[in-house]
Amino acid sequence: MESQIILLIFILVLSIFLGVELITKVPSTLHTPLMSGANAISGITLVGALLSSGSSEAITIALGTAAVFFASINVVGGYLVTNRMLSMFKKK
Amino acid sequence: MDITILVNLSYIAASILFIVGLKMLGSPDTARKGNFLSSSGMLLAVLITLLDQNIVDYKYIAGALVAGSIVGYFAATKVKMTSMPEMVAIFNGFGGIASLLVGSAEYVSGTFDNPAFLGAIFLTVLIGGVTFTGSIVAYGKLSEVISGRPFLYKGQQFVNGLLVLSVLAVGANMLFIQGFISAEQTLILLLALAFLLGILFVVPIGGADMPVVIALLNSFSGLAACAAGFVILNNVLIVAGALVGASGLILTNIMCKAMNRSLANVLFSGFGAVTDSSNESSQEQGEVKPITAEDAYLILEAASSVLIVPGYGMAVAQAQHAVRELGELLEANGAEVKYAIHPVAGRMPGHMNVLLAEANVSYDVLVEPDDVNPIMETVDVCMVIGANDVVNPDAKDNDSSPIYGMPIIEVDNSKTVFVLKRSMASGFAGIQNPLFFKPNTRMLFGDAKETVSTLVSEFKA
Numbered sequence: 001m002e003s004q005i006i007l008l009i010f011i012l013v014l015s016i017f018l019g020v021e022l023i024t025k026v027p028s029t030l031h032t033p034l035m036s037g038a039n040a041i042s043g044i045t046l047v048g049a050l051l052s053s054g055s056s057e058a059i060t061i062a063l064g065t066a067a068v069f070f071a072s073i074n075v076v077g078g079y080l081v082t083n084r085m086l087s088m089f090k091k092k
Numbered sequence: 093m094d095i096t097i098l099v100n101l102s103y104i105a106a107s108i109l110f111i112v113g114l115k116m117l118g119s120p121d122t123a124r125k126g127n128f129l130s131s132s133g134m135l136l137a138v139l140i141t142l143l144d145q146n147i148v149d150y151k152y153i154a155g156a157l158v159a160g161s162i163v164g165y166f167a168a169t170k171v172k173m174t175s176m177p178e179m180v181a182i183f184n185g186f187g188g189i190a191s192l193l194v195g196s197a198e199y200v201s202g203t204f205d206n207p208a209f210l211g212a213i214f215l216t217v218l219i220g221g222v223t224f225t226g227s228i229v230a231y232g233k234l235s236e237v238i239s240g241r242p243f244l245y246k247g248q249q250f251v252n253g254l255l256v257l258s259v260l261a262v263g264a265n266m267l268f269i270q271g272f273i274s275a276e277q278t279l280i281l282l283l284a285l286a287f288l289l290g291i292l293f294v295v296p297i298g299g300a301d302m303p304v305v306i307a308l309l310n311s312f313s314g315l316a317a318c319a320a321g322f323v324i325l326n327n328v329l330i331v332a333g334a335l336v337g338a339s340g341l342i343l344t345n346i347m348c349k350a351m352n353r354s355l356a357n358v359l360f361s362g363f364g365a366v367t368d369s370s371n372e373s374s375q376e377q378g379e380v381k382p383i384t385a386e387d388a389y390l391i392l393e394a395a396s397s398v399l400i401v402p403g404y405g406m407a408v409a410q411a412q413h414a415v416r417e418l419g420e421l422l423e424a425n426g427a428e429v430k431y432a433i434h435p436v437a438g439r440m441p442g443h444m445n446v447l448l449a450e451a452n453v454s455y456d457v458l459v460e461p462d463d464v465n466p467i468m469e470t471v472d473v474c475m476v477i478g479a480n481d482v483v484n485p486d487a488k489d490n491d492s493s494p495i496y497g498m499p500i501i502e503v504d505n506s507k508t509v510f511v512l513k514r515s516m517a518s519g520f521a522g523i524q525n526p527l528f529f530k531p532n533t534r535m536l537f538g539d540a541k542e543t544v545s546t547l548v549s550e551f552k553a
Contacts, residue, residue, distance in 0.1 A: 019338025031442030054147030067193035072160030080168035
């Protein structure tokens with residue numbers, strides 16, 4: 001358990017540095033799509049929600065199902081609106 | 093092959109797709125493909141999770157997935173580009189509450205002995221709850237359902253301090269004491285405190301500072317997902333959550349720098365509520381020189397370089413399409429046309445760029461203040477449309493100005509400045525703008541859309 005948590009913290013730290021490197025390269029023109037796209041990615045919590053929603057305990061199912069609902073709005077809406085915005089960026 | 097190995101390999105693949113997708117967002121040419129890759133990663137992660145053998149019943153999952161997707165689809169396809177900040181705000185809130193619910197579900201069904209596990213649940217619920225109610229308030233302020241004025245009251249610091257202490261006490265009970273109050277009571281108390289904290293965190297912040305707030309809440313929604321990753325010991329949640337957390341923090345920092353203010357100042361000072369010293373600089377004002385659209389046309393017709401400086405006022409007047417048409421006519425007339433976009437020009441980072449892209453302005457003519465300020469002397473005409481504070485020379489000349497030190501677009505250094513403005517009313521926080529009184533400034537009073545349309549018809553005549 002402890003070693004697993006240390007490993008996850010290791011992943012967390014590396015991911016933050018990677019994120020900073022990646023995001024600082026995004027030009028200000030694309031900051032709004034970046035934000036809505038990142039927003040969609042934060043809907044990854046959907047993965048956890050699916051597992052809770054599929055459990056056998058009533059209270060867990062209720063909470064998990066609500067989580068699936070909100071997270072899927074976030075994911076579907078986030079990616080679609082990002083795509084819609086990016087399709088408007090054109091070069092002459 | 094063991095199913096858990098397959099699942100974990102797929103999570104690695106999903107993480108790679110998120111990372112490459114974000115990398116491709118670094119250029120407008122590849123951004124759309126990047127978004128597609130990122131969404132493929134999400135689809136992969138979701139599909140592979142559905143293979144999990146611990147899932148006993150799919151009907152609730154299916155129902156919630158379909159319902160959420162439908163809501164998301166309509167929200168994404170119907171939203172107006174001017175309302176994008178509201179939409180991102182509310183979506184941040186949905187991400188937050190989803191993580192909160194996942195954390196809560198684990199708490200009510202899980203084992204309670206490991207402090208690391210309980211600490212992760214505590215953070216998930218706390219960050220998720222703050223993100224949720226904070227985003228709802230931000231949404232309300234942006235859509236003007238509630239007043240955008242900063243709300244300050246006596247003893248605010250005290251109340252906030254008390255709240256933070258209460259949160260810590262509940263956390264201590266959850267992690268170490270256990271049994272002082274029951275697990276259910278602890279969770280409900282934590283939820284209530286997190287929700288209250290989110291509200292009290294955003295309510296004091298003025299509408300003009302919402303770009304910083306939604307960037308910060310964006311970061312929080314990622315951190316909540318990250319914390320949820322520690323609850324269910326899932327690495328893809330941690331990677332994806334950390335990427336979003338970093339992204340939101342960088343955008344927050346960029347917005348603060350563009351306003352020359354610290355994050356603490358944005359969050360706790362209630363900017364705009366107390367600045368009532370607007371008449372201090374009135375002694376140095378000169379004469380305002382109005383100009384008609386017809387005369388402005390003659391100057392524009394002779395110009396060989398034109399810089400358009402749009403502000404949110406342009407979007408409010410729905411003038412961006414007329415502006416794009418004017419830009420094209422100026423180019424056809426032989427002038428070089430650029431658009432200078434200040435980071436705080438819209439209501440969220442990059443908002444103005446999206447509004448101009450929607451009006452078919454090519455993204456390669458959009459430039460940043462640092463690109464144009466050094467060559468400002470060579471610009472024949474600057475057209476300031478619905479912008480005010482971002483072109484205020486007081487930001488560099490007057491150290492008693494509330495915006496002193498803020499990076500601006502130095503339009504006053506160009507040969508001629510046209511300011512399109514409805515009236516002489518000052519911008520947000522009531523700061524006077526000496527630009528209007530400079531000898532090279534001409535005021536084009538009236539509705540921005542009508543003024544630009546008149547210029548367009550003059551060119552066509």
